[in-house]
Amino acid sequence: MRKNSALVSAVAFSIIIGFSFMFIKIALTYEGQLLILAQRFTFAFLGLLLFLAIRPINLRLNRKEVMLVLVISLIYPILFFSSQILGLNQTTVTEAGIIQAIAPAITVLLARLFLKEQIQRIQGIGISLSIVGVVFLQLMNNSGGYEFHLIGNLLIILSIFATAIWQVMSRSATKTVAPIQITIYIMFIGFLFFNAMYFINGGSVNEYVDSVKEIPYLLSILFLGVLSTLGTSLLSIYAVSKLPVIQVSVFNNVTTLITILSGVLFLSESFHYYHVIGAVVIILGVILVNAKQKPDCSNAT
Template identity: 80%
Template sequence: MKKNNALLAAVTFSIIIGLSFMFVKISLTYEGQLLILAQRFIFAFLGLLLFLVIKPIHLRLNRKEIMIVIIISLFYPIIFFSSQILGLDQTTVYEAGIIQAIAPATTVLLASVFLKEQVRIVQGLGIVFSIAGVVFLQLMNSSGGYDFHLLGNLLIIVSILATAIWQVMSRSATKSIAPIQITIYIMFIGFLFFNVIYFINGGSAGEYIDSLTEIPYLLSILFLGVLSTFGTSLLSIYAVSKLPVIQVSVFNNVATLITILSGVLILNEPFHYYHIIGAAVIIFGVILVNAKKKSRHSKVS
């Protein structure tokens, strides 16, 4: 039962993450990056407070546990959300979605190093294919006369690395700290960090409030704050606490598909033939990474 709940959590957070790229892109048409991040986390924090009213949680941690949570927070939410929004401001949703497909391979690689989860030869080949697909996309963009989104795509890769490190560290941390406790603390740290940065950089309370009168922007921020920030943090940490990191990472494929479709079908972003080739190479690599190991008892022909 717990395994099924963890699988459901993994599917749910992947769908939400897939849609979040589109909502970030929509919000960027209304406001700047710092304001979006500050408001995203104030709504995530409000969602967290509501959750705590409904289900009170014991929050006390010892000094060592607090240091672990602070380190996790550095990668997620601080590095992850900063690099993601900066990247999406410099690239398209579908390119970000395609690059997102390397997340499982990245997670597998880090899990093998830090959690000692075994990486087989076929998985190593999958990692190579995934990276090759991203390189191919960048080369085609630069040589085909289309917009070259090198900086934006590099920032998306940074966000993917931050996600992988966060999942690996969370898998280890949940052995001694409850997933909900980690979620609460990283949400609070994100709320403080991004709001303080916004006001230090000259942000005003008037702009903070007035921007929320635009309904499309408000709906985007609500989705990004409550579901995509607080919701996915809780669901993801819960999933990796019950399942191997490598198994959870495969659900990034769902997020990738939804991100690409939302960019092309809803935002009407241009789509070229080489994106299909690049996506196919990346997805083939992802399939290799997540290929099941043959049983020792299987017959050899």
């Protein structure tokens, strides 16, 4: 039963993240990155307070657990959300979605390094293939005369690394700290950090309040704050606490598909033939990474 719940959580997490790219793009047409991040975490924090009012949680942690949560918070939400929104401001949702497909490969690699999960030869080939697909996309963008989104795409890759590191660290952290406790602390830290950054950089209270009067912007921030920030944090941490990180990472394929479709269908972004080729190469690599592993007999005694 718990395994099924974890699988449902992983699917829900991937679907929400897939649509979040589109809502970030919509929000960026109204306001700047710092204000979006500040309000995103304000709504996430308000949602968290409502949750705690309904279901009080014991927040007591020992010193070692506090330090672990602080390190996780530097990766997610601070590094992840900063690089994601900066990247999307300089690339398209379609390209970001395709690049997102390398996330499982990166997660598998980090799980091998830090969780000592075994990587078979076919998975190594898959990781390499996914990277080749991303490089191919960038080369085709440049040679085809289209705008070259190198910086934006590198920032999206940085956000993918942040996600992978966060999932690996969360897998380890949930052995001693409850997933809900981790979520509460990282949401609170994100709320403090991004709001402080906004006001330190000259943000005003009037702009903070007036911006949410635009209905499309308000709906985007509500989605990003309550569902894509608070919701996905709860869902992802719960999923990796019950399932191997590598198994959870395969659901990034759902994220990739939804992100690409949302960019093309709702934001009318262009979609070229090389996007299809690049996507196929990347996803093929992901399939190889997540192929069912055969028992490793080389270590048999």
